[in-house]
Amino acid sequence: MALIYDESQRQIAEECDRILKNAFSAPALKQLLEQSGAYDTGFWDICVSQGWPAIAVPEAAGGLGLGLSEQGIVAQACGKVVCGAPFLNTGYAVSEAIGRFGDAAAREKWLPALAAGEVKGIVALAEGRAPLPKAPAVRFEDGRLTGTKTAVPGGGAGDLAIVLAATCDGPALVLADLSGAETRRHLLPTFDNSRLAADMAFAGTPAQLLAADGIQAARTILCLLAVATAHEQVGGAEAVFASARAYALERYAFGQPLAAFQSIKHRLAENYTLIELARSNAQYAAHNVDDPHFARYAAAARIAATEAYDTASRDAMQVFGGLGGTWEADLHLHQRRARTLAVEIGNNLFWEDELVEELRRAC
């Protein structure tokens, strides 16, 4: 964990960038936009063969025993290429939930499989518009789940989920095995189809308790996921910003490059500023994962990253002129992904509230 990346962390970053750059294919990603239920299996195969799902899993459980900083480094690289599958960060969240709250049997059963990429973990906490519903409609009783979670990211292909579910003692965090016929998935048409958002109807899905204080446990996991996602958002923002900068330097108007016009220079300088604030926030949060104030750092990272990615993708399209809004220019991949990542794990309204409550408690 480091505020400045050490040699091995820099190597991970470079290696990820190198591998993913070769694998990146805008035509393939655009094809995925036009179909429902498909994700980029090639991308996921790379993740698995590189051992990325194992990053934060303890070595004893078949993982690499690294931490949130390394998870973030990989997520950032994935964000740059608008990765075609959601499972790396959601799987990390599930591994963390099992590692922190699961019993020995659960850890032995699931962590090696998650680390090896044999099992894809997903996160099903939200209901309706609430990222952390106080009274979930999904119920957990006698080791079984009933009820429906809507628009679950990765829901179309996840194998194992952490779920916030009601019990007679209040909401609990549970681990649900999705492999059986008890779970029905209804894929939703979305503007970013490779995220595999699906309504998941549980009709007796087998599950086990992870934490009885479900809201607190879910909040902890959501903060970890927020920081990993913030890195992915920063990666996306960096990539779309780089496209805008390159285009502004190469395209001429009125006899000079677009990048010589102050309106464009200042727009790009503002983007740079937002991205640096987001990058530093994300890195700082990952570095302070064990700090008592981690929750506020995570919220700050999430808020800054969402703002940076949205703004950078919006402004890049503006710099590109009419071309920016075309299917061909590929910028809409970022436009879509920026919004998808912004709403998947709690929008900024939610994270602002989380942050303010943290700060209120302190004063």
Added chain:
Amino acid sequence: MRAETAIQQYRETARRWLEAHAATHGAPARRGLTPEQDLALGRAWMALKYDAGYSGINWPREHGGQGLGALEKLAFEEEEMKFGFPTDYFAVSLGMPVPIILRYLTGDWVLERARAALRGEEIWCQLFSEPSGGSDLAGLRLRATQDQATGDWRLDGQKLWTSYAQYCDYGILVARHDPTLLKHQGLTYFWVDMRAPGTTVRPIKLADGSDHVNEVFFDNVLVPDSQRLGPVGGGFKVALETLVIERHHASDPAGFGPALNLFVREAAAADVDGVPLLEDGRVRERIARNYALQNGLRAIQARNQLMLGLGMEPGPEGAVNKLVSARARQRLSEFVLDLRGAAGVTWEPSGRLDDWVRSWISAPTGRQAGGSDEMLLNTIAERILGLPQDHRPDKGVPFNQIPK
């Protein structure tokens, strides 16, 4: 890791020392003082620091400093600014003019100036900006004319925005010695005695009522050639050297305004017709956004200091601090007045640390001083992002032929 702990210990010790003097020299002691009394307290504070070994922290020992590094200096400054000590008068003096004369001059005289400046007994100002040259520093016009017989110089013209000139003993100055040369080549650099005949300092009253900046007029002021720093025509280079000589300044993510937790505390204690302010989503959004921004700046600061400690070159992203913190402070301070309702117009001036009205009313100056937002954006665009320079009609043209 060991180095980090040593800095932490240094910071702890400094904080304890600062705490012990906060009541007598910090914000509470300054309340209600006249400007003269406040300056006197400032001088006393500088002398106290000098005797305690907290002066010129990163200056060499032979210059009267402590011989420590930038990290110790930053640590001390970051702690010092939390207490509102009267240090503003001396920041420019010790940040640029005195270090630059120590670089260009040798001997007892300059060492005595350094000692007096560190103790707050003497203050130096920086006479760079002019009515026609602020952001465009090399556009300055104040004339320096050399007497061919004696080699000495006469200064004629005006400087502007000179901080604390009314209290200063000496200054550093850039002048135009030859308007027929290219803009950057016709400049020469001097140190000057602020009491030299023909020098007039006129304070400028700012919107917040303070008058710490000045116009300074030079009317046929004699400056011996021995007071020239660098070669004739080398003034722009020495000016740039001056601006970067102290590379590491403590920055404040709150833009040198009141801290965000004061805002949270004020909002948490107030309501509008029974509705708690802190339940208002607009208030919550402001708090969260400002926190995220300030935390990002803190993160950049922490990372850069760590890099400095490891002997690495800090990243360029530190350049965003002044830009974003000053304008965020302006908007947040405006918003505080909203939250107070009609009574938001009341103003009982206090210190920088807790006066939101002062923070708001002085914010426009904060967004100009040390680089306007627009110049900073240009700097980021050109220096960091490698984008082209703006169209520059003054390039390659003798100064006296540049369109005015």
